[in-house]
Amino acid sequence: MNVSRTRLALLVGLAGALLLVLVIVSPMLLMSMPSFISDGRTSFDCTDDAQVEEVSDTATSDIPDDYLKLYKEYGKRIGVQWNILAAVGKRETDHGRSTLPGVRSGTNSAGAAGPMQFLISTWGGKARVPVETPFTGYASDGDGDGIGDVYNPADAILGAARMLKRNGAPENVRQALFVYNRAWWYVDQVEEIARKYAKSGDVKVPPQAEEECDEPLIEAAPTTVVAKILAYALAQRGKPYLWGGTGPDAFDCSGVIYAAYRSAGLQIPRTTFGQWPFGVRVLEGQEQPGDLVFFNAGPGTSANNPGHVGLVVSKGKMLEARCTLCGPIKVTSYSARGNRIGFTRPLQNPAVLDQLQKLQNPAL
Incomplete structure (x- = not known):
């Protein structure tokens, strides 16, 4: 009986201590947690x-x-x-x-x-x-x-x-x-x-945005179709590279792009070798989100036969699934790559234009 009372007192004491810790710590935890926007979607507060x-x-x-x-x-x-x-x-x-x-x-x-x-x-x-x-x-x-x-x-x-x-x-x-x-x-x-x-008398330039801050990239997309493509592609960050992978758990470089376009209701070639001649060529400096950027990388590739591809998400940046040893899918810089071949715009391929027309007018 005395043992039970002792245990009960101990449990009550531990519960009180835990409650005190939560009362003290929880405001700090709340301040460090991501904010949530009003429509129910979770999003990190990218304001700087x-x-x-x-x-x-x-x-x-x-x-x-x-x-x-x-x-x-x-x-x-x-x-x-x-x-x-x-x-x-x-x-x-x-x-x-x-x-x-x-x-x-x-x-x-x-x-x-x-x-x-x-x-x-x-x-x-x-x-x-x-x-x-x-x-x-x-x-x-x-x-x-x-x-x-x-x-x-x-x-x-x-x-x-x-x-x-x-x-x-x-x-x-x-x-x-x-x-x-x-x-x-x-x-x-x-x-x-x-x-x-500005009250400070300055033009503040923020540090590179955190990877969680996708909303501005998606908002800046040229069209709602491109926004859908970017939203899907960016959501795959952190997943592993897998040669031949088209998801949902792992992708290769062309596979994640293929899947992103498919998420917007569009069909493009599956492989890098097929994607390169498929899109309309875009001059460097005129690329925009949703375009593809190609590289002379990988066995058996050349300047006319690129073996690696990334999805442009903003000026100078792309989403890519690079290789098994290169880490997970992530956003990287394409402007610093010396083996860049060029850019294409799949959305201007006649077959994709037909698909877009049918998406907008299902009765056709």
Whole structure:
């Protein structure tokens, strides 16, 4: 009886101690856990100093409230510096206040239109584009009406954020700005404006994003189809390489790409040797997410017969399943590889265009 009482007292004491530890430690655990977004999907909070930079008095007084809200919202959502976005808007049209041709209608002498001054050809071929249309360029739907309107500030600012992201921002923001308007004096001017808009007086460049931060890459995808391809491919990170593997537990280099395209309802060749001639060739510097990058690597391969392939996920970066000894599937840099052969775009193969058409119009 005394032994039982002793054991009971010991158990009660241990339970109390454990409860005390949880009360003390749990707030710290909660602070270190990933955040969760409201639609029920789990996602790491990828917000960093580049996106939460405080607004200076200059920015508050110079940027219209509705524009400032859009710059901050889409800067955070896509993963680029909001003050760089705002500086582009200032440099291009004074946040839409310019009365010059092309800001509210038509185009200017260079063919640019809207508050962020997109070339109509770059936007999607016309000023108002249904965003589900394949290959719409940077046409974006910021206000949820299904149309990418180059004159609509919400659409144009989202499109600009995607363009900057796709071309190197936030890490290589100068490169991204140079692609936006190919002049280094323009890059310098935009950066100077951005410094004035930030309370710190700086353009913060974050460290390389953590691998968990997929949402900005997917948001920056050129089309919803490419977003599906990227979402599937990025979800395979950490799985092992297996020669001939097409999942779901392991893949080889072409197998993970084949499976990613299949997840979007598209059929492409299974092997690297088949994928290389299948896609339309893309000039270096014009590649975009969803494209394939090929390498002269592996036995029996050559400059005309590449043996390794990766999936472009952002400028300079690819997802690849490299080899058994190279570790699991991961995102790596393709720009540093010396044996790179070239890029292709499977989505422009006529057979894939037919598949896309049938996906959009099942009755055909």
